[in-house]
Amino acid sequence: MSVNEVSALNISRSSKEPTVQQLFDLSGRVALVTGSSGYLGSSFARALAEAGASVVCASRDAEKAQATAESLPSPGGAQHHSVVLNQIDETSLNEGFDAAVAAAGQIDILVNNGHAGDSHDLTNVEAEHFNQQLQNATGYFLLGRRLRDHVVDRGVGGTVVIIGSMYGVVASYPDAYQDVCPASPVHYHTLKGGLVHMTRHLSAYWAADNVRVNCLSPGPFPNERAPAEMVERLCTKNPMKRMGVPSELKGALVLLASDAGSYITGQNLLVDGGWTAW
Numbered sequence: 001m002s003v004n005e006v007s008a009l010n011i012s013r014s015s016k017e018p019t020v021q022q023l024f025d026l027s028g029r030v031a032l033v034t035g036s037s038g039y040l041g042s043s044f045a046r047a048l049a050e051a052g053a054s055v056v057c058a059s060r061d062a063e064k065a066q067a068t069a070e071s072l073p074s075p076g077g078a079q080h081h082s083v084v085l086n087q088i089d090e091t092s093l094n095e096g097f098d099a100a101v102a103a104a105g106q107i108d109i110l111v112n113n114g115h116a117g118d119s120h121d122l123t124n125v126e127a128e129h130f131n132q133q134l135q136n137a138t139g140y141f142l143l144g145r146r147l148r149d150h151v152v153d154r155g156v157g158g159t160v161v162i163i164g165s166m167y168g169v170v171a172s173y174p175d176a177y178q179d180v181c182p183a184s185p186v187h188y189h190t191l192k193g194g195l196v197h198m199t200r201h202l203s204a205y206w207a208a209d210n211v212r213v214n215c216l217s218p219g220p221f222p223n224e225r226a227p228a229e230m231v232e233r234l235c236t237k238n239p240m241k242r243m244g245v246p247s248e249l250k251g252a253l254v255l256l257a258s259d260a261g262s263y264i265t266g267q268n269l270l271v272d273g274g275w276t277a278w
């Protein structure tokens with residue numbers, strides 16, 4: 001019997017229905033979060049820690065990763081850790097994953113959130129920038145496969161959450177950026193659209209291994225450095241007429257990462273204030 005069938009049987013045979021608190025509880029699980037010191041990544045790391053997980057914070061910078069790990073809450077006493085990981089460098093990516101397992105003993109949840117950005121737009125992007133942007137997808141895949149192989153070796157299930165974007169689903173409005181800043185990068189749209197479909201592909205193949213793969217696609221969550229005029233224009237394009245704040249992604253992340261999402265795989269969950277609804 002496969003790991004998957006055993007898990008389904010355990011769910012159907014359990015005498016007591018799990019409570020909502022039990023379903024969202026991540027006690028005893030370990031999550032590796034890339035880009036964990038960033039604007040959204042730090043919120044993701046806090047969400048997982050607040051749900052009881054032990055979090056391994058990854059950054060390209062050891063001190064940043066350590067500071068983020070030290071800042072996390074630990075409601076049930078879970079230890080947090082930090083590793084150096086550059087997802088567009090295969091050696092660094094593998095060393096980072098190995099270091100995460102060595103530090104925490106196991107990884108159950110992978111949040112592929114880090115993003116090596118590039119601000120060129122379709123008028124001036126060169127092949128080199130375009131190709132490097134797509135390397136983010138390569139990194140997400142290679143890390144996902146490390147997680148899959150690691151949990152299969154341990155005979156347990158695992159979860160991968162890929163951070164996409166509303167721009168993996170819809171085009172940007174040219175007039176939101178016109179004369180304020182460069183258009184949202186064409187290679188970013190290419191990357192994020194590809195991640196939504198990579199999610200589907202991996203979920204179909206790894207379901208047999210009890211590894212769930214989902215994409216969480218934020219809508220507009222501009223940080224304080226975003227041009228005010230552009231933010232104002234974006235607000236007019238959104239049914240809710242406002243931008244998101246990072247804490248509004250925490251619930252969706254924990255849903256996908258925890259047993260609350262045990263029958264959810266291959267999906268792209270948009271948290272966008274309704275941006276893609278019209």
Ligand SMILES: NC(=O)c1ccc[n+]([C@@H]2O[C@H](COP(=O)([O-])OP(=O)(O)OC[C@H]3O[C@@H](n4cnc5c(N)ncnc54)[C@H](OP(=O)(O)O)[C@@H]3O)[C@@H](O)[C@H]2O)c1
Pocket residue numbers: 034035036037038039040041058059060061064085086087088113114115116117163164165166217218219220221222223
């Ligand atoms: N904010 C939004 O409006 C929005 C909307 C849709 C989707 N997203 C997605 O959400 C994710 C987080 O974005 P954010 O807004 O939080 O941006 P951010 O604050 O710039 O964070 C991005 C993080 O990526 C990490 N990073 C950069 N290059 C990397 C590399 N080569 N390998 C590994 N990590 C790398 C950086 O961490 P270190 O410098 O510590 O290595 C940085 O903390 C991204 O995938 C982004 O595309 C954001």
